[in-house]
Amino acid sequence: MAETFTNWSGSIEFTPTARAAPGSADDIVQLVAEARRTGGTVRPVGSGHSSVPIFNTPDTLVSLENLTGVLDADASARQARVLPGTGLRDLGSQLADRGLAMENLGDVDYQAIAGAIATGTHGSGVRLGNLSSTLVGGQLINGLGEEVPFGVDAGEGEDHDLLRAAQVSLGTLGIMTSLTLRLEEAYDLHRQNYITHIDWVLENFEALIESNRSVDFYWYPRSDLAQVRMLNKPGDEPDLKPQGELKKDETGPNYEIIPNDRALHFEEMEYMLPLDTQLEAFRQVRERVKAKHRARVGWRVLVRTIAPDHALISNAEARYRDGSPTMTIALLQNNTLPYKQYFDDLEPLLQEFDGRPHWGKKHTMTAEQLAPLYPEWETFQKIRRQMDPDGIFMNDYLRSLLGEEGK
Template sequence: MAQKFTNWSGSVSFTPETIATPETTGQLITAVKSAGRRGSTVRPVGSGHSSTPIFRTEDILLSLDNMTGVLEVDAEAGWAKVLPGTGLRDLGEELAEHGVAMQNLGDVDYQAIAGAIATGTHGSGITLGNLSSTLIGGTLINGLGEEVPFGVDAGVPPESLASDQLLRAVQVSFGTLGVLSSLTLRVEPAHQLHRLNWVTHIDWVLENYAELVKTNRSMDFYWYPRSDLAQVRTLNKPGHEPALTPEGEPYSRLKKDETGPNYEIIPNDRMLHFEEMEYMLPFDQSLTAFRRVRDRVKVKHRAEVGWRVLVRTIAADHAMLSNTEAEYRQGSPSMTIALLQNNTLPFKRYFDDIEPIFWQFDGRPHWGKKHTLKAAELAPLYPQWDAFHAIRRSMDPEGLLMNDYLRELFGEETG
C-alpha cells in the first residue's frame, strides 16, 4: 500500500509509488538502476524539513534513514567521512567521540546531513560559512547508477578544492546530480560555546548591530513584531564573551546563559512547526533592508504575524548554486532575513507582500524555504548557473533525478 509523505511544516504532502530505504551503497545503486530501467524518477529525501517540494515525486522517494553514522575521522588532518542519512544531532555526538566538531550548525538539528548540505543550510557568523562549504569530498550515485567520487575522494588536492568544478556543483545541488552515498566534511577540534540570549528593545539592536556582528563569533537576532522587542543571541568560545550586552537597558533581561559542546548549544528546540521564507542579501551593517521589512510589517501585517523575523550573517563560499556564492558578491559576506509564521496561520499574503523588498536589495532565496522565483529570475543571480546545469545534465542525462518543481525552477521542458 502506498504511503503518504508529509514534510515537517505540513505544507507539502504527496504519495509516492514507493518509499525505498537502502541500507548500503549497493542497494542504493540497485534502486537507481532499477528506476532507470522502468523509466521512473527518483527523489532523495532527508528529514523533510524543506518547505519547497524539491523532494516531491509520484515515483520513487529515496530515504537515506538507514544509511547513518561516522565512517572515519582524521582529527589531525581535519576531516570526517560520514553517511548521508546521519542526523545532525547524532553527528555532533559521534564526532565529539573523535575529538572533532562541525565549525557551525543551523538553527535546528533534526535535519539529515545530506539534506542540510544539499539545500545550503546555514547558521550565523560573519566569518562562518554554511554547512555546504564544509563538504570537501565524497561519493554519489549519479542518474546512470554509477558511483562517482568527487573532491578529495577523487584525489583533488586541498589547495584546489575551491576551483574544482564537480565539487562546487555538488555542494548545493538538491540531489539533482546524484544521491550522496558518503560525505567527507571539513571539521575542527571539538569545542565548547557560551551562549547568551538577551531580550531587549529592537532600537538597541539597530543602534549596536555593527559592533555585535564584529565582536562575536556568532550573533543573530529575532524581532517580535507585536511587541517591538528583540532577542539577541551570541555564541562565543568561553573566555571570549562579548563586552557589549544590553544589560541595564530598558526592557532588557537575560533569558539564557549556558555553556556546553557546540552541537548542543547552537541549535534551538522547535516544538512549534512553522513556514518560512528566507533571503540572502549583501551584508549591510545599517540593516536598511530589515528596517524596510519592519516598517511594512508594522503597517500591514502586525495583526496576523504570529511569530518573528530572524536576521543572521554568513561568510561567502564557492558552491555554484550557493546563495552566498563568492563570485556574485565579490567575496563579501551575506546577511539573511527570514520571515517565520506558525504553520497553523495564513502565510502567503504576508510572504508575497514582503518578498519584493528582498528583490530590491539583490536578495537570493534559500532553496529549502518558500519563495516564488523561477529560472528567468534566478539565472542572472548565479554566475555559474549554466556551468552547474551542464554538469548536472552530464551526471543525469535522462533526468531521472528531476521532478516537475525542479524542471520549472531550472527552466527545463517537462515533456
C-alpha cells in the same frame, strides 16, 4: 502504493508509488537502474524539513535513514567521512567522541546531513560559512548508476567544479553515499540570549557581528522587542552587551548549545542579501510588517549572517557580492496560521535588495529570475546534465526551478 509523505511543517503532502530505504551503495545503484528501465524517477529525502517540494516524486521516494553514522575520522587532519542519512543531532555527539566538531550549525538540528548540505543550510557568523562550505569530498550515485567520487575522495582540490556543484546540489546530481567534511577540534560555546529593544540592535548591529563569533537576532513584531543570541567560545566574549534582560546563559558542546528546540512547527521564507550593516532591508521589512501584517503575524523575523563561499549555486556565493559576507532575513509564521499573503507581500521587497532565496524554504522564484543572480548558473546546469542526462533525479518543481521544463 506507498504511504503519503508529509513534510515537517505539514504544508506539503504527496503519495509516491514506492518508498525505499537502501542500506548500501549497491542498493541505490539498483534503484537507479530500475528507474532507468521503467522511465521513472527517484528523489532522496532526509528528514523532510524543507518547506518546498524539492523531494516530491510520483515514483520512488528514497529515504537515507539506514545510511547513518561516521565511517571514519582523522582528528589530526580535522576531517571525517559520514553517511548521508546521519541526523545533525546525532552527528554532533558522534564527532565529539572523536574529538571533532562542525564549524557551525543551523537554528535547528532536525535535518539529515546530506539534505542540510544540499540546500545550503546555515547558522550565523560573518566569518562562518554555511554547512555546504564544509563539504570537501564524497561519493554519489549519479543518474547513470555510476558511483562517482568527488573532491578529496577523487584526489581533487576544493576549486574543482564537481565538488562546487555537489556542495549545493538540491539532490539533482545523484544520491550521496558518503560525505567528507572539514571540521574543527571539538569545542564548547557560551550562549547568551538577551531581550532588548529593536532600536538598540539597529544601533549596534555592526559592532555585534564583528565582536561575536556568532550572533543573530529575532524581532518580535507585536512588541518591538528583539532577542539577541550571542555565541562565543568561553573566554572570548565581547564587552558589548545588549541593554535589557539576560534570558539565557549556558555553556556546553557546540552541537548542544547552537540549535534551538522547536516544538512549534512553522513555515518560513528566507532571503540572502548583500551584507548591509545599516540593515536598510530589515528596516523596510519592519515598516511593512507594522503597517500591514502586525495583526496576523504570530511569530518572528530572524536576521543572520554568513561568510562567503564558492559553491556554484550557493546563495552565499562570493563572486556575486565581490567577496563580501551575506546577511539573511527570514520570516517565520506558525504553521497553523495563514502565511501566503504575508510572504507574497514581502518577497518582492527582499528581491529588490538582490536577494537570493533559501533553496529549502518558501519562495516563488523560477529559473528565469534565478539565473542572473548566479554567475556560474550554466556551469552547474552543465554538470547536472552530465551527471543525470535522463532526469532520473528531477521532479516538476525542480524543472521549473532550474529551467528544464519540456526538456
